[in-house]
Amino acid sequence: xxxxxxxxxxxxxxxxxxxxxxxxxxxxxxxxxxxxxxxxxxxxxxxxxxxxxxxxxxxxxxxxxxxxxxxxxxxxxxxxxxxxxxxxxxxxxxxxxxxxxxxxxxxxxxxxxxxxxxxxxxxxxxxxxxxxxxxxxxxxxxxxxxxxxxxxxxxxxxxxxxxxxxxxxxxxxxxxxxxxxxxxxxxxxxxxxxxxxxxxxxxxxxxxxxxxxxxxxxxxxxxxxxxxxxxxxxxxxxxxxxxxxxxxxxxxxxxxxxxxxxxxxxxxxxxxxxxxxxxxxxxxxxxxxxxxxxxxxxxxxxxxxxxxxxxxxx
Amino acid sequence: xxxxxxxxxxxxxxxxxxxxxxxxxxxxxxxxxxxxxxxxxxxxxxxxxxxxxxxxxxxxxxxxxxxxxxxxxxxxxxxxxxxxxxxxxxxxxxxxxxxxxxxxxxxxxxxxxxxxxxxxxxxxxxxxxxxxxxxxxxxxxxxxxxxxxxxxxxxxxxxxxxxxxxxxxxxxxxxxxxxxxxxxxxxxxxxxxxxxxxxxxxxxxxxx
Numbered sequence: 080x081x082x083x084x085x086x087x088x089x090x091x092x093x094x095x096x097x098x099x100x101x102x103x104x105x106x107x108x109x110x111x112x113x114x115x116x117x118x119x120x121x122x123x124x125x126x127x128x129x130x131x132x133x134x135x136x137x138x139x140x141x142x143x144x145x146x147x148x149x150x151x152x153x154x155x156x157x158x159x160x161x162x163x164x165x166x167x168x169x170x171x172x173x174x175x176x177x178x179x180x181x182x183x184x185x186x187x188x189x190x191x192x193x194x195x196x197x198x199x200x201x202x203x204x205x206x207x208x209x210x211x212x213x214x215x216x217x218x219x220x221x222x223x224x225x226x227x228x229x230x231x232x233x234x235x236x237x238x239x240x241x242x243x244x245x246x247x248x249x250x251x252x253x254x255x256x257x258x259x260x261x262x263x264x265x266x267x268x269x270x271x272x273x274x275x276x277x278x279x280x281x282x283x284x285x286x287x288x289x290x291x292x293x294x295x296x297x298x299x300x301x302x303x304x305x306x307x308x309x310x311x312x313x314x315x316x317x318x319x320x321x322x323x324x325x326x327x328x329x330x331x332x333x334x335x336x337x338x339x340x341x342x343x344x345x346x347x348x349x350x351x352x353x354x355x356x357x358x359x360x361x362x363x364x365x366x367x368x369x370x371x372x373x374x375x376x377x378x379x380x381x382x383x384x385x386x387x388x389x390x391x392x393x
Numbered sequence: 394x395x396x397x398x399x400x401x402x403x404x405x406x407x408x409x410x411x412x413x414x415x416x417x418x419x420x421x422x423x424x425x426x427x428x429x430x431x432x433x434x435x436x437x438x439x440x441x442x443x444x445x446x447x448x449x450x451x452x453x454x455x456x457x458x459x460x461x462x463x464x465x466x467x468x469x470x471x472x473x474x475x476x477x478x479x480x481x482x483x484x485x486x487x488x489x490x491x492x493x494x495x496x497x498x499x500x501x502x503x504x505x506x507x508x509x510x511x512x513x514x515x516x517x518x519x520x521x522x523x524x525x526x527x528x529x530x531x532x533x534x535x536x537x538x539x540x541x542x543x544x545x546x547x548x549x550x551x552x553x554x555x556x557x558x559x560x561x562x563x564x565x566x567x568x569x570x571x572x573x574x575x576x577x578x579x580x581x582x583x584x585x586x587x588x589x590x591x592x593x594x595x596x597x598x599x600x601x
Contacts (some may be wrong), residue, residue, distance in 0.1 A: 213440055236545060279445060340494070340497055370427060
């Protein structure tokens with residue numbers, strides 16, 4: 080299930096092209112690529128090639144900086160929030176953290192024998208959340224040699240997604256067991272739990288001010304929770320016969336990607352105002368290939384053949 | 394004459410077919426041997442999937458009258474790796490209907506079972522359908538019990554057309570099938586017009 084997180088972020092970002100989008104860069108891709116990872120710093124693009132290779136391109140120029148061969152193809156890829164690091168999660172349970180600009184030796188270790196489904200850097204890039212398939216979530220200190228800081232179990236199953244508060248003090252885990260758990264990132268004490276969900280949450284995120292947590296999953300709703308009390312504040316109506324595969328919070332909006340539960344229809348995107356869910360959402364079905372929050376703005380990219388355009392949504 | 398384990402060991406020792414490496418007695422050795430052979434391998438893990446739903450109804454009847462699809466019964470026993478039954482196990486079972494749809498809003502084809510003292514269970518269902526994002530027909534299981542690791546797995550059916558009659562060769566066509574052990578033989582029973590499929594699927598849980 081965790082596979083669609085990456086695709087989710089890519090697709091949902093498409094919605095933001097509805098209104099004013101300002102081109103940031105136009106470049107030629109080095110290969111056929113259906114999706115890319117956009118660095119939160121806005122100065123790099125990780126291009127996943129159809130053949131399995133990964134190319135790092137500088138933005139806005141498109142100059143190639145590094146190439147990872149196909150045999151290093153990872154299951155999960157994520158940038159650190161400062162854009163300086165790139166983490167890969169592999170099928171065999173290995174994690175590798177490399178410098179995005181190629182400086183320094185990579186850090187590679189094997190926290191699990193199972194596929195790595197979830198990776199999430201802390202804001203200071205000194206720690207990373209690792210979610211092996213069907214296993215406890217782990218937090219690793221990566222400032223030096225990788226060291227296990229915490230192992231956070233679920234009633235059963237593994238980690239679906241995680242969110243870290245902007246100040247790095249609170250970690251929210253969404254588990255296969257449908258429970259959302261709040262942890263203190265110093266003591267690793269369980270602060271709060273939310274057991275309102277009968278179905279699994281697939282995507283969870285703090286709002287930029289850290290006051291709320293936004294969640295979406297198999298119940299096909301977007302839920303807003305108070306970040307302090309973990310209590311549910313409001314929810315969108317359910318989207319019929321669909322589930323939320325990913326969401327992205329930008330400014331006062333949340334964009335949500337809905338997958339057809341039967342897998343028969345293409346995914347679609349709705350954009351909701353975070354403050355109130357009673358206004359109709361904006362819909363868009365345009366398919367883009369990446370997206371991220373860059374300098375508090377939403378950046379998205381779309382491809383036309385091997386030409387890629389990166390735009391900033393105003 | 395059929396010898397019991399102790400008699401067999403003693404006879405082997407007399408004829409030089411067995412050498413004891415320690416001073417263990419034959420009755421103790423026979424008991425240990427019996428115990429060792431009762432050990433079972435844990436049921437292979439197979440991922441939970443996205444459509445697990447808490448608070449499924451207590452029922453063993455998932456199939457409603459008139460439901461489309463080949464009627465299916467699945468039965469089995471919940472063991473631990475020592476070969477003992479797990480009397481306080483709790484089983485949650487869910488699958489698609491015959492058209493390949495999970496019920497997300499409600500609880501069709503979802504069940505919670507408490508197998509009880511004999512740790513045996515049985516469900517009355519239909520053969521699950523195929524759907525675009527999965528290769529093979531399957532039924533999900535979550536088994537929990539005090540003192541045991543939760544077991545998450547999936548049952549597959551040897552008659553699935555994807556296997557083309559040879560699941561041992563073709564089970565890897567579904568990348569989520571972690572072991573051929575999860576692909577179970579199907580017995581077709583009943584008279585023409587009233588046939589049904591029957592599958593045995595025992596579960597083996599690991600102790601904590």
